[in-house]
Amino acid sequence: xxxxxxxxxxxxxxxxxxLLAFFWALKSGQFDDLQGAAERILYTDDHPExxxxxxxxxxxx
Amino acid sequence: MAAxxxxxxxxxxxxxGRLKLDLSTAVETDKQGxxxxxxxxxxxxxxxxxxxxxxxxxxxxxxxxxRVNLSTRRLTVTWQGDTYHANDFAKAVxxxxxxxxxxxxxxxxxRDKNTERDLLMALAVSFFAAANLxxxxxxxxxxxxxxxxxxxxxxxxxxxxxxxxxxxxxxxxPFFRSAIAALRKGRSxxxxxxxxxxxxxxxxxxxxxxxxxxxxxxDGALSLLFILLIGRYLDHKVRxxxxxxVHDLAxxxxxxxxxxxxxxxxxxxxxxxxxxxxxxxxxxxxxxxVDGIVREGGSSIDTALIDGETTPKDVTVGAKVLAGTMNLTxxxxxxxxxxxxxxxxxxxVRLLEAAEQKKGRYMAIADKVVRWYSPxxxxxxxxxxxxxxxxxxxxxxxxxxxxVCVLIITCPCALGLAVPITQVVAxxxxxxxxxxxxxETALERFAAIDTIVFDKTGTLTTLExxxxxxxxxxxxxxxxxxxxxxxxxxxxxxxxxxxxxAPRIKDVEDTPGMGLSWMSEDGEVxxxxxxWCGLSxxxxxxxxxTIGGLETEVWLTRPGHAPARFAFSPLLRPQTKQVxxxxxxxxxxxxxxxxxxxxxxxxxxxxxxxxxxxxxxTPADKIEAIETMKAxxxxxxxxxxxxxxTPALAAAxxxxxxxSAADISRRAADAVFQGGSLQALPELLATSSGxxxxxxxxxxxxxxxxxxxxxxxxxxxxxxxIAAIAMAASSILVTLNALRLDGLKPFKxxxxxxxxxxxxxxxxxxxxxxxx
Numbered sequence: 001x002x003x004x005x006x007x008x009x010x011x012x013x014x015x016x017x018x019l020l021a022f023f024w025a026l027k028s029g030q031f032d033d034l035q036g037a038a039e040r041i042l043y044t045d046d047h048p049e050x051x052x053x054x055x056x057x058x059x060x061x
Numbered sequence: 062m063a064a065x066x067x068x069x070x071x072x073x074x075x076x077x078g079r080l081k082l083d084l085s086t087a088v089e090t091d092k093q094g095x096x097x098x099x100x101x102x103x104x105x106x107x108x109x110x111x112x113x114x115x116x117x118x119x120x121x122x123x124x125x126x127x128r129v130n131l132s133t134r135r136l137t138v139t140w141q142g143d144t145y146h147a148n149d150f151a152k153a154v155x156x157x158x159x160x161x162x163x164x165x166x167x168x169x170x171x172r173d174k175n176t177e178r179d180l181l182m183a184l185a186v187s188f189f190a191a192a193n194l195x196x197x198x199x200x201x202x203x204x205x206x207x208x209x210x211x212x213x214x215x216x217x218x219x220x221x222x223x224x225x226x227x228x229x230x231x232x233x234x235p236f237f238r239s240a241i242a243a244l245r246k247g248r249s250x251x252x253x254x255x256x257x258x259x260x261x262x263x264x265x266x267x268x269x270x271x272x273x274x275x276x277x278x279x280d281g282a283l284s285l286l287f288i289l290l291i292g293r294y295l296d297h298k299v300r301x302x303x304x305x306x307v308h309d310l311a312x313x314x315x316x317x318x319x320x321x322x323x324x325x326x327x328x329x330x331x332x333x334x335x336x337x338x339x340x341x342x343x344x345x346x347x348x349x350x351v352d353g354i355v356r357e358g359g360s361s362i363d364t365a366l367i368d369g370e371t372t373p374k375d376v377t378v379g380a381k382v383l384a385g386t387m388n389l390t391x392x393x394x395x396x397x398x399x400x401x402x403x404x405x406x407x408x409x410v411r412l413l414e415a416a417e418q419k420k421g422r423y424m425a426i427a428d429k430v431v432r433w434y435s436p437x438x439x440x441x442x443x444x445x446x447x448x449x450x451x452x453x454x455x456x457x458x459x460x461x462x463x464x465v466c467v468l469i470i471t472c473p474c475a476l477g478l479a480v481p482i483t484q485v486v487a488x489x490x491x492x493x494x495x496x497x498x499x500x501e502t503a504l505e506r507f508a509a510i511d512t513i514v515f516d517k518t519g520t521l522t523t524l525e526x527x528x529x530x531x532x533x534x535x536x537x538x539x540x541x542x543x544x545x546x547x548x549x550x551x552x553x554x555x556x557x558x559x560x561x562x563a564p565r566i567k568d569v570e571d572t573p574g575m576g577l578s579w580m581s582e583d584g585e586v587x588x589x590x591x592x593w594c595g596l597s598x599x600x601x602x603x604x605x606x607t608i609g610g611l612e613t614e615v616w617l618t619r620p621g622h623a624p625a626r627f628a629f630s631p632l633l634r635p636q637t638k639q640v641x642x643x644x645x646x647x648x649x650x651x652x653x654x655x656x657x658x659x660x661x662x663x664x665x666x667x668x669x670x671x672x673x674x675x676x677x678x679t680p681a682d683k684i685e686a687i688e689t690m691k692a693x694x695x696x697x698x699x700x701x702x703x704x705x706x707t708p709a710l711a712a713a714x715x716x717x718x719x720x721s722a723a724d725i726s727r728r729a730a731d732a733v734f735q736g737g738s739l740q741a742l743p744e745l746l747a748t749s750s751g752x753x754x755x756x757x758x759x760x761x762x763x764x765x766x767x768x769x770x771x772x773x774x775x776x777x778x779x780x781x782x783i784a785a786i787a788m789a790a791s792s793i794l795v796t797l798n799a800l801r802l803d804g805l806k807p808f809k810x811x812x813x814x815x816x817x818x819x820x821x822x823x824x825x826x827x828x829x830x831x832x833x
Contacts, residue, residue, distance in 0.1 A: 012224070039111065
């Protein structure tokens with residue numbers, strides 16, 4: 001049963017990491033706008049004026 | 062969101078794009094010179110809108126970030142350079158077609174956000190602890206049936222104790238604080254027995270761990286906290302949504318006013334920074350920010366917010382005007398007499414707060430149950446201790462352990478969940494129908510209602526008057542529309558809407574409070590009140606029949622023609638008649654209390670079949686009437702929207718306001734409804750009575766369930782896994798029962814009895830016929 005001395009602390013450490021990660025997410029405002037984040041991902045192009053659409057045809061030629 | 066859209070009468074720019082409100086006064090600047098402003102943006106519905114706005118703003122010079130929060134509709138812009146740019150940003154967003162208003166962070170909202178965060182943190186901690194403890198507990202339980210050495214078990218117990226004690230201390234805070242607050246006031250609430258249960262469970266388990274005993278209950282204590290915190294978090298979230306809908310709007314109060322400086326320049330300042338004697342300029346279409354006296358100009362002002370009058374009042378030099386009233390037609394220079402807290406508006410707010418405090422004494426059903434539940438279980442536990450010690454032949458620690466077991470098993474976990482979960486489901490159902498419930502006990506109070514009092518203006522009727530009586534002569538309407546095009550008066554705009562393709566006429570002179578005049582080739586044409594057009598009573602009687610006095614009139618006089626009459630009448634909200642019929646058939650007493658003149662109220666009451674009505678009531682009259690009803694044993698629901706109804710809303714047993722209501726009324730009401738129809742009312746009443754039924758079922762069930770385990774505990778048969786099952790099972794059942802509320806049918810038979818009514822039916826058809 002010596003394995004317990006390894007497994008139990010490991011379980012505790014892993015869940016503590018999870019808890020701290022959640023605290024970090026909460027404090028850094030990850031949950032402030034749940035709706036917006038879901039829709040924002042549909043618009044990947046954040047600054048259209050800076051980025052030209054890559055011309056893939058030219059590259060192939 | 063109708064609630065938001067209704068608030069954009071305080072947009073920074075007027076119709077012609079001129080700056081009305083200088084946003085640079087609201088800019089915050091940090092030490093590095095970065096400016097930040099928060100704006101409320103309307104009509105934002107999807108990621109596309111968000112992107113459009115953000116992309117547009119990033120093109121502006123000096124912009125660092127522009128970010129729209131889709132959930133709160135808040136736009137945060139940071140930039141470097143001139144603070145005045147804030148106005149350009151607002152203009153840019155407005156030009157995209159999104160109305161903008163100033164978003165002011167209020168302490169209340171901040172506090173709300175912090176509470177929510179605290180609850181989430183507590184929830185996370187309790188989940189972390191409960192999961193780990195459960196892992197350890199299962200191992201120990203399994204060890205009871207197989208072989209587990211004493212040393213391993215104690216090792217597990219000690220680890221469990223190390224996790225549990227700090228977690229209980231942290232995750233239990235919301236309950237402990239509320240329990241202590243209640244006890245300080247000499248009261249008891251649901252959190253008292255919960256706190257006692259959780260703390261005792263932890264202490265007893267610690268004792269067991271210390272003495273190397275077989276049973277610890279740490280997992281039970283933490284999973285109990287976890288379940289209760291879920292309920293509490295959901296509860297907070299739902300009401301937070303309702304509150305923020307109201308607060309977004311409350312933030313718009315205290316808007317800047319245009320101070321008139323001695324050199325004739327205008328400076329936008331906060332209204333409460335003015336001193337008595339300062340002069341402000343109020344443009345047409347703006348709300349007056351102070352109580353004061355008109356020094357220059359003349360206009361019509363809409364006082365509906367203060368006294369519920371539908372007809373605009375005429376003011377000239379020397380007239381008194383009140384903060385909160387709307388200047389309709391001409392610019393005014395007003396000398397401030399009282400500002401901020403000293404205004405009549407603030408006085409009404411105080412009246413409201415006093416009435417609200419009285420309502421705060423209402424006791425929730427759950428708290429009533431706890432009042433007898435706690436003493437009962439405490440007595441039972443004491444009885445178990447004394448019984449085993451004195452007659453059962455146990456020594457003190459053993460008997461004490463049994464007494465503690467009784468307290469643990471009767472810890473009102475399901476009871477603590479029975480009410481919040483049901484209310485969360487009910488609030489979710491209502492918010493899908495556009496009804497937002499704000500206060501915790503509101504649904505319980507709505508369920509007890511037997512009398513419903515309506516305000517008239519803005520509640521039974523819409524706020525805008527509708528043109529119901531046209532003159533016979535077509536040319537009169539065309540001419541009137543051409544003249545009316547140059548006025549912002551609501552009546553003029555109604556006329557304009559009736560014939561909007563008529564050509565605009567320039568050189569129309571607007572005499573505020575009286576009417577419009579225009580010099581045609583044949584002579585002077587006047588549009589306005591009978592007095593303005595120089596008509597005597599006999600003449601008005603001759604050219605248009607006035608029936609019932611329900612309508613407001615506007616006259617048109619021109620050389621060579623008979624005077625033409627335009628009659629206006631407010632509109633009923635759609636389906637009002639059916640709603641009233643449904644309510645009456647359901648056995649509710651229905652009454653109207655209006656601040657409007659009795660001759661306007663009577664015909665409407667008659668049309669709706671309401672016999673109990675009163676007009677000409679001041680806010681104090683309304684409170685008094687409601688108090689009389691309450692003293693007569695009635696439970697009164699007040700439905701109203703005006704500022705003049707606000708104290709009555711607070712004084713009534715429960716209250717409802719449309720989202721078109723004055724900011725302050727929305728704050729006072731227990732619930733607000735969106736949309737034009739009063740259908741929300743039967744829906745709300747049906748849901749609240751359903752909620753009450755299910756709450757009672759849940760309470761009965763959970764109390765019964767807990768008491769069922771008492772004999773088991775008294776006999777000393779409780780083991781940790783029995784405690785875990787006993788606590789979790791009842792919570793799940795209570796939650797499932799609450800979910801039934803979603804399928805509830807609202808007053809079904811009666812609501813569908815009559816066919817649908819065309820929306821926007823004029824108040825009195827006879828008046829319309831009489832005019833034509």
